[in-house]
Amino acid sequence: MEEKAIEVKDLKKYYKSIKAVDGVSFNVEKGDFFAFLGPNGAGKTTTIKMLTTLLNPTDGEARVNGKDVTKDAFGVRKSFGIVFQDQSLDNELTAYENMYFHGVLYRIERKLRKEKIEKMLKFVGLWDRKDSFVKTFSGGMKRRLEIARALIHTPQILFLDEPTLGLDPQTRNHIWNYVKELNKKEGMTVFFTTHAMEEAEKYANKIAIIDYGKIIAFGTVAEIKKKTRTKTIEEAFLKLTGHSIRKEEGSSKDRLRAQAKSWGRM
Amino acid sequence: MRGAYVLWRRQLIRYVRSRWRMIGTLGQPILFLVALGFGFGPIYAKAGGGDFIQFLAPGIIAMTVLFTAVFSGMETIWDRQIGFLKETLVAPVSRFEIMLGKTLGGATISIVQGAIVFLVTLVVGYRPESWIMLPLAFLFMFLIGMMFTAFGVAIACNMEDMQAFPIILNFMIMPLFFLSGALYPLEGLPKTLTIISSFNPLSYGVDGLRQTLTGISYFGFGLDFVVVVFVSLVFFILGSYMFSRVQV
Numbered sequence: 211m212e213e214k215a216i217e218v219k220d221l222k223k224y225y226k227s228i229k230a231v232d233g234v235s236f237n238v239e240k241g242d243f244f245a246f247l248g249p250n251g252a253g254k255t256t257t258i259k260m261l262t263t264l265l266n267p268t269d270g271e272a273r274v275n276g277k278d279v280t281k282d283a284f285g286v287r288k289s290f291g292i293v294f295q296d297q298s299l300d301n302e303l304t305a306y307e308n309m310y311f312h313g314v315l316y317r318i319e320r321k322l323r324k325e326k327i328e329k330m331l332k333f334v335g336l337w338d339r340k341d342s343f344v345k346t347f348s349g350g351m352k353r354r355l356e357i358a359r360a361l362i363h364t365p366q367i368l369f370l371d372e373p374t375l376g377l378d379p380q381t382r383n384h385i386w387n388y389v390k391e392l393n394k395k396e397g398m399t400v401f402f403t404t405h406a407m408e409e410a411e412k413y414a415n416k417i418a419i420i421d422y423g424k425i426i427a428f429g430t431v432a433e434i435k436k437k438t439r440t441k442t443i444e445e446a447f448l449k450l451t452g453h454s455i456r457k458e459e460g461s462s463k464d465r466l467r468a469q470a471k472s473w474g475r476m
Numbered sequence: 477m478r479g480a481y482v483l484w485r486r487q488l489i490r491y492v493r494s495r496w497r498m499i500g501t502l503g504q505p506i507l508f509l510v511a512l513g514f515g516f517g518p519i520y521a522k523a524g525g526g527d528f529i530q531f532l533a534p535g536i537i538a539m540t541v542l543f544t545a546v547f548s549g550m551e552t553i554w555d556r557q558i559g560f561l562k563e564t565l566v567a568p569v570s571r572f573e574i575m576l577g578k579t580l581g582g583a584t585i586s587i588v589q590g591a592i593v594f595l596v597t598l599v600v601g602y603r604p605e606s607w608i609m610l611p612l613a614f615l616f617m618f619l620i621g622m623m624f625t626a627f628g629v630a631i632a633c634n635m636e637d638m639q640a641f642p643i644i645l646n647f648m649i650m651p652l653f654f655l656s657g658a659l660y661p662l663e664g665l666p667k668t669l670t671i672i673s674s675f676n677p678l679s680y681g682v683d684g685l686r687q688t689l690t691g692i693s694y695f696g697f698g699l700d701f702v703v704v705v706f707v708s709l710v711f712f713i714l715g716s717y718m719f720s721r722v723q724v
Contacts, residue, residue: 262566265723288568298559302490314482315567 215399221270230256232423245414249456253423291365301345330358370402407444479569483577533597534686535658541586548582549628571720582625590617605691613688620681623708626715633718677707
C-alpha cells in the first residue's frame with residue numbers, strides 16, 4: 211500500500227476537562243488538496259499543532275510523511291511547511307531578513323535562497339518593501355509575507371491555517387492559484403483550514419469537517435454535498451454544524467485552555 | 477550548525493537595533509558603580525580595604541553580564557508571544573541547536589555590555605591589575621553570560637507571559653546578585669551569609685572576574701573556574717532539556 215501523506219488514528223488532545231480534539235481519525239493521500247473545516251473552537255488549530263509537532267497529543271497516533279509526530283518529530287519537521295493562523299514574524303527584522311532566516315533554517319543553498327526570496331517577495335508584491343521593518347507593515351502585508359516565507363522551500367506537505375484571512379480577493383486568488391499549481395506540478399500535498407467555504411469548494415479535492423473535537427464528515431466535495439443533499443459546501447457545512455454561533459464558546463474554551471495550561475506553571 | 481549561527485545572528489541584530497534598551501540596561505550598573513563606589517569609598521578606605529572602586533568594578537561588570545544574560549534568555553517569552561518561537565520550533569533544526577544559538581547569542585551580547593561597563597569603570601578611575609589577564613576576564617564574562625542566558629531560557633520555558641517577571645526579578649535575580657560578593661568582600665561575613673554565598677554560582681563568577689581584573693580572590697582562581705564551567709554546563713543542559721519540552 212502506498213504511504214499516506216498524513217495518517218491520523220484516534221488522535222486526542224485533552225486539557226483538564228476540555229476535549230479540544232476528541233479521537234479524530236482520517237487519512238490524507240499524497241497530492242491531496244485537503245480542506246479541514248469546522249466552526250470556531252472545533253479543534254482545527256489544535257489538530258494542526260499536533261501534526262506539526264508543536265503540541266503533544268494526549269493519546270492516539272499521527273504520522274506525517276510516514277513519520278510519527280511524537281517518536282520522530284525531527285523527521286516530521288523536515289517534510290512540511292506551514293502558515294500559522296496567528297502571526298509568527300519577527301517585527302524587529304526587515305521583510306528580507308525574515309525570509310533570509312527562514313531560508314537558512316530550512317537549509318536552502320545560498321544561490322537558490324537568494325533567487326527564491328526575490329521570486330517570492332515579488333510574487334506577493336513586497337519586493338520594493340524588502341528592507342522595511344515588518345513592524346511597519348499592515349496586517350495584509352504581514353500575511354502575504356508569511357505566505358511568501360512558507361513557500362521559499364517547496365515542502366512535501368504544506369499546512370495553511372486560515373492563510374487568506376484578511377486578504378483582498380485579488381491576493382487570495384493569486385495565492386490560491388499558485389498553491390494549486392505547486393500541488394499539481396510538484397505533487398505537494400496541501401492541508402488547509404478556512405472559514406471561506408467557497409475556497410474549500412473551489413480548490414479542495416477532499417474535505418473533512420470537524421466539530422466539538424470530532425470528525426463529522428469526510429469525503430470529496432461531491433460526496434459531501436451528495437450525502438447532505440445540499441448544493442454547496444457552505445450549505446452542507448451549516449447543515450452539519452448548525453446555525454448557532456460558536457464564538458462565545460470558542461473564546462471561553464480558549465480561556466479555559468489557557469487556565470488549564472497556566473495551572474501548575476508559574 | 478547553520479541554525480545556531482542564524483539564531484545567534486538574529487539576537488545580535490536585535491541587540492544592535494534596540495539602542496534604547498542598551499542604554500537602559502547600562503544605566504543601573506553605572507549608577508551602582510558611581511553611587512556605591514564613591515559613596516562607600518571613604519568608609520572602605522578607612523577600614524583598611526584600600527580603593528573601593530578597585531574592588532567594586534569587577535562586581536559591577538559581573539552584574540551587567542548577569543542581567544543582560546538573564547534578560548536575553550527570557551526573551552524567549554517574548555518570542556513565544558509574538559509567535560516567532562513557533563517558526564523556529566517547526567523548522568528542521570534540532571532543539572539543541574536552537575538552544576545553542578540562543579545561549580551563545582545571549583553570552584555574546586553580555587560580553588559586549590560587560591565591555592562597555594568596563595570602559596566606564598576606566599573613566600571612573602578603575603585600573604586593572606594587569607592587562608595581560610584581560611582575555612581571561614572576558615572568558616569569565618562569557619561563561620557567566622552562558623550560564624545565565626541558559627538560566628533565563630529555563631525560566632522562560634515555564635512561563636506563558638511576562639506577568640511573573642517581577643517575581644523572578646525580585647526573588648531570583650536580585651538575590652543572586654546581592655548575595656554574590658559583587659558589592660562587598662565575602663571575608664568575615666556572618667556564617668549564614670557565607671554559606672548562602674558559597675552556594676551561589678555567581679559568587680564564583682564574580683570572584684573569578686575579580687581575580688583576573690583586580691588580583692583579589694576569595695575562593696581561588698582554580699575553584700572559580702571549575703565551578704563556573706561546571707554550572708554553565710549544568711544550566712545549559714537543564715535549559716536545553718526544558719526547551720526541548722516546550723509546547724506552543
